[in-house]
Amino acid sequence: MAYKKIDSKDIEFLVSVAGKDKVFVGDQIHETYSRDEIVHAGKYPDVVVEAESTEEISRIMKYAYEQEIIVTPRGQGTGLAGASVAFQGGIMISTVRMNKILELDDENLTLTVEPGVLLMDIIKFVQSNDLFYPPDPGEKSASIGGNISTNAGGMKAVKYGVTRDYVRGLEVVLPDGRVIEVGGKNVKNSSGYSIKDLIIGAEGTLGFITKAILKLLPLPKVSYSLLVPFPDLATAIETVPKIIKSKSIPTAIEFMERSAIVAAEEFLGKKFPDKSSDAYLLLTFDGNKKEEVEDAYEKVAHICLEAGAFDVFISNTQERQETIWKTRGAFLEAIKASTSELDECDVVVPRNKVAEFIKFTNVLQKEIDIRIQSFGHAGDGNLHVYVLRDDLPAAEWKAKLTKAFDRMYAKAAELDGLTSGEHGIGSEKKPFLEKAMGEDYMSVLKSIKAAFDPKNILNPGKVC
Amino acid sequence: MAYKKIDSKDIEFLVSVAGKDKVFVGDQIHETYSRDEIVHAGKYPDVVVEAESTEEISRIMKYAYEQEIIVTPRGQGTGLAGASVAFQGGIMISTVRMNKILELDDENLTLTVEPGVLLMDIIKFVQSNDLFYPPDPGEKSASIGGNISTNAGGMKAVKYGVTRDYVRGLEVVLPDGRVIEVGGKNVKNSSGYSIKDLIIGAEGTLGFITKAILKLLPLPKVSYSLLVPFPDLATAIETVPKIIKSKSIPTAIEFMERSAIVAAEEFLGKKFPDKSSDAYLLLTFDGNKKEEVEDAYEKVAHICLEAGAFDVFISNTQERQETIWKTRGAFLEAIKASTSELDECDVVVPRNKVAEFIKFTNVLQKEIDIRIQSFGHAGDGNLHVYVLRDDLPAAEWKAKLTKAFDRMYAKAAELDGLTSGEHGIGSEKKPFLEKAMGEDYMSVLKSIKAAFDPKNILNPGKVC
Known part of the structure; x- marks a missing residue:
């Protein structure tokens, strides 16, 4: 065209x-x-x-x-x-420039914002009103429009879900300039196809988000974080389905390896409370009553120790928790700083398949002879696996990266996983989406795109 | 065609x-x-x-x-x-005949079912496994395929959301016979447009749901119901935004009038605990700790009394709660039994607009001189307003019904509400959806329909 x-x-x-x-x-x-x-x-x-x-x-x-x-x-x-x-x-x-918070409606627990408002500003603003916007992607300087466009997830998806779950309404400019409003402040909606849910995660290819009405929750009053050292990553990750099975719902369950912690310490110039072990689970529990939250984490601490954890470090001060979670938040930047170039694979797999996937990437990095680092959301099955260039020459880097990605996306599909858990498809993951989902699925995506944008002028070449 | x-x-x-x-x-x-x-x-x-x-x-x-x-x-x-x-x-x-529960996966907290499984069978089955499927529409003999197709809501949407929030994956037969799978057991998904969310609530016009993977939660251990008598309906309903504003999240907040209670008593042949007042709020609170739930309901009881409630009746036995909620569940059948014919308006409005809408219908019934009964989900703004024929001759009934509906749907739109909160558009509410949403919105729905079903053979004439 x-x-x-x-x-x-x-x-x-x-x-x-x-x-x-x-x-x-x-x-x-x-x-x-x-x-x-x-x-x-x-x-x-x-x-x-x-x-x-x-x-x-x-x-x-x-x-x-x-x-x-x-x-x-x-x-x-x-x-x-x-x-x-x-x-x-x-x-x-x-x-x-469209960065204004337009309205906090405390009778409907909604926040109306322009698309350019930063996630960090939303979090701060609602907190100061004793309210809570749960989606918690690592990148707090993202705009809310971008978060909605990729259906960003974040750490707290285990308990609270993802961005999609907190978008009540949208104002959208269609590719031909017409403006529609979908949803609103209403809690329920069975009034025709959910255009709202189609725009969420469409990466700006179906319409231009110009306003969003977000759903808020009351701010939980109590929060505890648990840092749990394990002898190795497999043991750590295999504990997660046991936690889920026990019917505890932590707010977040992250896994991390010592190498990521060390890199983040260097990057931040700050010490992490413990790095004596090879692998860790990091969990948060929140709620309104101390006893309730304590009960929940004690049960989970017990499961971890039974599964082979060395110890359970409990943090309840805000300062201590912030240190730990800031380190976790710095992983991507720290890994970036440790290499010349990288690319990432953001697959999601069913929660009881995370261990198998991570084992696979460990074998893969030896087989292909390339450095692969991973961390991610063990509690929701969303992994961030980084393939690092280090000092590889361009051609070799490309060849090895392609090979690693081909194998990883195929493995995710084999485990009934999906191409992207929260970062989206954009231009870069299209070939992998096509391969994983097949022609029938892609043809449906393409027909939706054509229905919204027959001239293919809005963000062409992305998603499908 | x-x-x-x-x-x-x-x-x-x-x-x-x-x-x-x-x-x-x-x-x-x-x-x-x-x-x-x-x-x-x-x-x-x-x-x-x-x-x-x-x-x-x-x-x-x-x-x-x-x-x-x-x-x-x-x-x-x-x-x-x-x-x-x-x-x-x-x-x-x-x-x-497609009524089999296929798999309970307690490591991923999912239930895989065929579309013909009844809601009541799902509720019972997961409860017996100490798990919880939160969506709670009144009609428990509906099939899950139907619930998904209308994005059914129910009483517990205040705290837990609607059917959409509990569908992780779908198998769908497209209008031309191709079969696609969307979602899966994965907790997150940013892998292309959310076809899953488009099929949910599409009322069987975009694809045929042949399998569903549902998200489950741990079963809450404690539950209390509060029956709160008020001097009149306006006072009752105006209390709801105060409850929301107080940052308590009840599981359910329903409103009801004495006339509905009396009709349900007659219909069920069972006594309701109290009918001395004109209007009631019925609330439920659930959680895992007695103290936590007690704290929450005590705060709300206080708000109700301050707002003018006569009393607060607390039920914590399962038997007592079942009696109350069964009465609530029988309202539609009871109203049906009390008249010759009826039609319903299932609008949803922002939660702080419910009182205004109900006042409007009260004026309307006098103005048009037709019996209008309503009850509904005060906590989520979804109203069920029934226009009753009684002994009106056919032509007069049609004329009055049309007038009442025209006025009510226009009022809902004026209050930034939507045509249907949970029952869908089908064939009957299409004119009202068109009027409320306008041409641009409808043209998007139509283009989506054409993208999925260019020959318009799957459930034509519904939704758009």
């Missing part, structure tokens, strides 16, 4: 809509707009518009649709699969 | 697929297959097939797609909006 190339008339139009100070071309475009956190494509859009309202975005989309110009929606660019990179140029619409 | 009429060759094909004893034509078709619980259309399909496997349904769909024959999916026919009625004849595929 031949798209229209941007010319001076198009720029004139964009300036007439958004104003001169919000439209950037050529050298004015900041380097960050050429990449995301994994894909350093060096591909620039022809023009960046920092939109300020739904109306601006609607007018630009209508124009782009008529003129057949590519539009790439952009939040903070913290994605890991290339979804917000403008590989084919065109217009990039950034939501960086 | 002209569909192919069923002839003897088609019947032959269906018999060759499913066997003679599972294919019914003409007089062999049971009367229940001509209607649902509200729509007594007297419209029979040309043939009913009681399918027994995904393969049978796939082969029939493929054939029907090629031949351009209408197919209507059918569960237990307990719907309230006409979605499972074969208004235009063709093939009805009933899931009544």
